[in-house]
Amino acid sequence: MLENIKSIAIIKLSAMGDIIHAMVALQFIKSNYKNIKIDWFVESAFSEVLKNNPHIDNIYELNLKSIKKNKKEIFRQIQLARKYSKNRYDLVIDAQGLIKSAIVSKLIGRNVVGFSKLSIREKFASNFYTQKVAISYEKNAIDRNAKILSEPLNFTITKKDILNKEPFLYFENEDKKIYKFLSKNKKNVLLIIGASWPSKMYSNEKFAKITNSLDENYLIVWGSETEKQIAKSICENSSNAKILPKLDLNSLKALVSSVDLVIGNDTGPTHMAWALNIPSIxxxxxxxxxxxxxxxxxxxxxxxxxxxxxxxxxxxxxxxxNIDENSIVKVAKEILYEEKNQRLL
Known part of the structure; x- marks a missing residue:
């Protein structure tokens, strides 16, 4: 154990799914270092994902994306990051592996850990690190995050640990109207129809066919006007689906924790299900x-x-x-109705 490590800063700025993949390490850090102080630096748009987590002492918001709209904003963000160097962290861990996150890490502390040159796409970022962790970029993202956040602290998070994880997303004072949409007589299935790119989004026609194949209660969340229109299109072709009002991330976490199954694209809200030990496709x-x-x-x-x-x-x-909706229905049936699949492992 590294007894001299009393405080660490984790730099994981975005996006939601990536942040969730890294958060799983927190419970294992705390089990090895009960008194360690953990601060997390994140883009302001995603800070809600981290909130209420008992393993995080402070959440510090940055807004590097604002630089794209206003180049002068870079000076304010640099000044903000430098201000946090006064916290005097024993260790700063860049779990992102980008040039921008590496620069932020170096502004915040002297002792910076990050991925090795051959472990990241933006290889120049490794020049900012005083300690480097090697793991292939092709490896599972959750395993990569587990290694970058545990190896500098001289312990290992195993695959078995991750499979036996405790749920690690937390919420309080959520919007209680979400519970009115949940059915007591049918299985509640949450559809995540959006994604960061249109090419990551499944067919709305096929989503509708899924809702018509299994007579359950389907809820659709959306985060933009485009996604809302897609949700409307699905509901026009389904008698089982309902569009939810727009939710904040705190209420979304609460909703995901309450449903029987999440079906969605490769995007943050879908990964919430894994984080909360809720069934998902x-x-x-x-x-x-x-x-x-x-x-x-x-x-x-x-x-x-x-x-x-x-x-x-x-x-x-x-x-x-092109994914056949019938293959999704088949797996949904296995998860929802076959008792052997009610176990996590």
Missing amino acids: TLFGNTPGYRNTYKTNINRIIESNSKVNPYKLDKNDFSIK
Whole structure:
């Protein structure tokens, strides 16, 4: 054990799914270092995902994305990051592996850990680190995060540990109207129809067919006007689906924790189900299923036939839309109705 490590800063700025993949390590850090102080630096848009977590002492928000709209904003963000160097962290861990996250890490502390040059896409970032962790970029993202956040602290998070994890998303004072949409007589299935790219989004026509194949209570969440229109399209072709009002991330966490199954694209809200030990089916087209989630009896993946290169994702690959909806229905039946699949492992 490294007794001199009393405080660490974790730099994981975005996006939601990536943040969730890293958060799993917190419970294991705390089990090895009960009194360690953990602060997390994140893009302001995603801070709600981290809130209420008992393993995080402070959440510090940055807004590096604002620089794209206003180049002068870079000076304010640098000044903000430098201010946090006064916290005098014993260790700063860049779990992102980007040049921007590496710069933020170096501004915040002197002793910075990050991925080795051959472990990240933006290889120049490794020049900012005083200690480097090696793990192939092609490896599972959850395993990568577990290693970068445990190796510098001289312990190991095993696959068995991750499979036996405690749920690690927390919420309080959620919008109580979400519970009015839940059925007591049918299984509640949450559909995550959005994603960061259109090519990561499953067919709305096929989503509708799924809702008509199993007579259960389907709830659709959305985060943009485009997604809302897709949700309306699904409901127009389904008698079992309902559109939810727009939810904040705190209420979304509460909703995910309350449903029987989440079916969705490879995106943050779908990964919430895995984090909360809720059954899920994640759909993959132009992103690698083997890399972006953990499979369990209740957390399944269905992939298109595309051969995906994790180093160079093809945003013009819409193969996710070719996934047969009947294969999704088949897996949904196994999860919802077969008792043997009610176990996590």
